[in-house]
Amino acid sequence: MSNPSLSPTVDALVIGAGPAGLGTALALQAVDGITYGILEQATIGHTFEQWPDAMSLLTPSFTGNAFGAIDLNAIHPRTSPALLLQTDYPSGREYAHYLQKLTEHYEVPVVEHTAVEQVTPTDDEQFEVTPSRGVLTARTIVWAGGEFARPSIPPIPGAGLAVHSSDAAAWAPREQEPVIVIGGYESGIDIACTLAARGNHVTVLDPETPWERASSDPSVTLSPRTQVRLREARATGRLELRGGVAADAIAEHDGGYVVTASDGTTLSSAARPILATGYRPHLGPVEHLFDSRADGWPALTGDDESTITPGLFLAGPAVRHARLHLCFVYKFRQRFAHVAHTVGTRLGMDTSALKAWKTSGMWVEDVSCCDTTCAC
Ligand SMILES: Cc1cc2nc3c(=O)[nH]c(=O)nc-3n(C[C@H](O)[C@H](O)[C@H](O)COP(=O)(O)OP(=O)(O)OC[C@H]3O[C@@H](n4cnc5c(N)ncnc54)[C@H](O)[C@@H]3O)c2cc1C
CATH class of the missing domain: 3.50.50.60 (FAD/NAD(P)-binding domain)
Incomplete structure (x- = not known):
C-alpha cells in the first residue's frame, strides 16, 4: 500500500484507520470539493490484525446488498466483506484485509505509521495537529481511535x-x-x-x-x-x-x-x-477536548460533536447518546454520513451524493428515537 502525504491544510482530518475512521472518510469523499485524509499510527485495520487467531466477528456478513440488506459488517454501501472474503464470520485478519482493499479501491488518502500526538484548537477555529512527523492544520477533526487500546480493568484487589x-x-x-x-x-x-x-x-x-x-x-x-x-x-x-x-x-x-x-x-x-470486562473509550490526544458524561463516556451533541470543542467529532463504538450505545459496526456506521453531511454543510459544500447512504439504510439522522444498550 502506498503511503500518500496529506496537504498541510485539510478541511477534515480523520484520526485512526479502523472501520470508524475509514467509514467516515468514505462518506467525506462524497462531499463535493472537500479536502480530507486519515492519519493512522500503525497500519490500516491494525486493531483487527491484533485480534487473537481464535477470535472472529460475531456479527454475520452476507451478500444481501443487491436487495437493500447491506452486509452488517460493511462500512460503505457498495461493499460486502462476505463477497470479498467468502466467509460469514471474518477473523480479525480477514476483516483488516477488507478494510485495506476498500482503502485501495476508493483511493482513500491514509498516511500510515503516523501517530497523532497533540491536537490544539487555534484562535481561528481550526486545529493544529502534531503527528509523529510534520504539523498539519485541519478545520475539522474526526477522532476514530477505537477502544481496543484501553481495556477496562475492574477496581478489585489483585x-x-x-x-x-x-x-x-x-x-x-x-x-x-x-x-x-x-x-x-x-x-x-x-x-x-x-x-x-x-x-x-x-x-x-x-x-x-x-x-x-x-x-x-x-x-x-x-x-x-x-x-x-x-x-x-x-x-x-x-x-x-x-x-x-x-x-x-x-x-x-x-x-x-x-x-x-x-x-x-x-x-x-x-x-x-x-x-472479560470490556473497554473504555480511547481518546488519546483529544481526551481534554471532550467533556465526560456521568458514566465517563464522552459528552456529545446530537451531531456526534464534542460539547466543548466545536469542530471535533467522534466516530465509532464510543459514540453514546443517552442509553444508546453504537457499539457494533452496523450501528456506528449509521453516523458516518451524518458527520460528513454536518461537516460539508458547515463548509458550504454540496453533500447530495450522501443520498446513497440514506437510500441504503446507512444513515440515521436523529438518534434520539433509538433506545438500546450494548452488551459487548
Ligand atoms: C474484542 C472485540 C470484538 C468485537 N467484535 C465485534 C463484532 O463482531 N462486530 C461488530 O460490529 N463490532 C465488534 N466490535 C466492536 C467494534 O466493531 C470494534 O471495536 C472496532 O474495532 C471499532 O472500530 P474503530 O474504527 O472505532 O476502532 P479500531 O478498529 O480500534 O481503529 C482505531 C484505529 O485508530 C488508530 N489510532 C489510535 N490512536 C491513534 C493516534 N493517536 N494516532 C493515529 N492513529 C491512532 C489505531 O491504531 C487503530 O488503527 C468488537 C470490539 C472488540 C473490542
Missing part, C-alpha cells in the same frame, strides 16, 4: 494479576487446566467457549447473569452466534456459568491464583484469571 481478554496470552492457557473468566458478556462467553472446546474447564462469573437475558436487541443479549456456541460448550460439561456472583479479589497462592467470589466461595487456577 486485578493486575489477571490478563485481559484482549491479550493473546488469555487465549493460550495450557490444555486441560481450569480457567476462571471474570465477565460473561460477549467477550467472556467467546473466550469461555473457545477454551472449553479446547479441553479447558472454564468457570465464568458475572453478577448480572447476561447469558440469561432475552431481548430483540442483540446488543442487550448475547448474539445468536454466541448462543449457539454456548449451547455447544455447555454440552461438553466443561463450562460452568455462575450468575449473580462477582469476583471480589484475586490473589496469588501456591504458584497459582485464587479468586474470591462475592458469595464467599473461592476458585483456584494455575492460569491467570481472565478479565
Whole structure:
C-alpha cells in the first residue's frame, strides 16, 4: 500500500484507520470539493490484525446488498466483506484485509505509521495537529481511535494479576487446566467457549447473569452466534456459568491464583484469571477536548460533536447518546454520513451524493428515537 502525504491544510482530518475512521472518510469523499485524509499510527485495520487467531466477528456478513440488506459488517454501501472474503464470520485478519482493499479501491488518502500526538484548537477555529512527523492544520477533526487500546480493568484487589481478554496470552492457557473468566458478556462467553472446546474447564462469573437475558436487541443479549456456541460448550460439561456472583479479589497462592467470589466461595487456577470486562473509550490526544458524561463516556451533541470543542467529532463504538450505545459496526456506521453531511454543510459544500447512504439504510439522522444498550 502506498503511503500518500496529506496537504498541510485539510478541511477534515480523520484520526485512526479502523472501520470508524475509514467509514467516515468514505462518506467525506462524497462531499463535493472537500479536502480530507486519515492519519493512522500503525497500519490500516491494525486493531483487527491484533485480534487473537481464535477470535472472529460475531456479527454475520452476507451478500444481501443487491436487495437493500447491506452486509452488517460493511462500512460503505457498495461493499460486502462476505463477497470479498467468502466467509460469514471474518477473523480479525480477514476483516483488516477488507478494510485495506476498500482503502485501495476508493483511493482513500491514509498516511500510515503516523501517530497523532497533540491536537490544539487555534484562535481561528481550526486545529493544529502534531503527528509523529510534520504539523498539519485541519478545520475539522474526526477522532476514530477505537477502544481496543484501553481495556477496562475492574477496581478489585489483585486485578493486575489477571490478563485481559484482549491479550493473546488469555487465549493460550495450557490444555486441560481450569480457567476462571471474570465477565460473561460477549467477550467472556467467546473466550469461555473457545477454551472449553479446547479441553479447558472454564468457570465464568458475572453478577448480572447476561447469558440469561432475552431481548430483540442483540446488543442487550448475547448474539445468536454466541448462543449457539454456548449451547455447544455447555454440552461438553466443561463450562460452568455462575450468575449473580462477582469476583471480589484475586490473589496469588501456591504458584497459582485464587479468586474470591462475592458469595464467599473461592476458585483456584494455575492460569491467570481472565478479565472479560470490556473497554473504555480511547481518546488519546483529544481526551481534554471532550467533556465526560456521568458514566465517563464522552459528552456529545446530537451531531456526534464534542460539547466543548466545536469542530471535533467522534466516530465509532464510543459514540453514546443517552442509553444508546453504537457499539457494533452496523450501528456506528449509521453516523458516518451524518458527520460528513454536518461537516460539508458547515463548509458550504454540496453533500447530495450522501443520498446513497440514506437510500441504503446507512444513515440515521436523529438518534434520539433509538433506545438500546450494548452488551459487548
Ligand atoms: C474484542 C472485540 C470484538 C468485537 N467484535 C465485534 C463484532 O463482531 N462486530 C461488530 O460490529 N463490532 C465488534 N466490535 C466492536 C467494534 O466493531 C470494534 O471495536 C472496532 O474495532 C471499532 O472500530 P474503530 O474504527 O472505532 O476502532 P479500531 O478498529 O480500534 O481503529 C482505531 C484505529 O485508530 C488508530 N489510532 C489510535 N490512536 C491513534 C493516534 N493517536 N494516532 C493515529 N492513529 C491512532 C489505531 O491504531 C487503530 O488503527 C468488537 C470490539 C472488540 C473490542
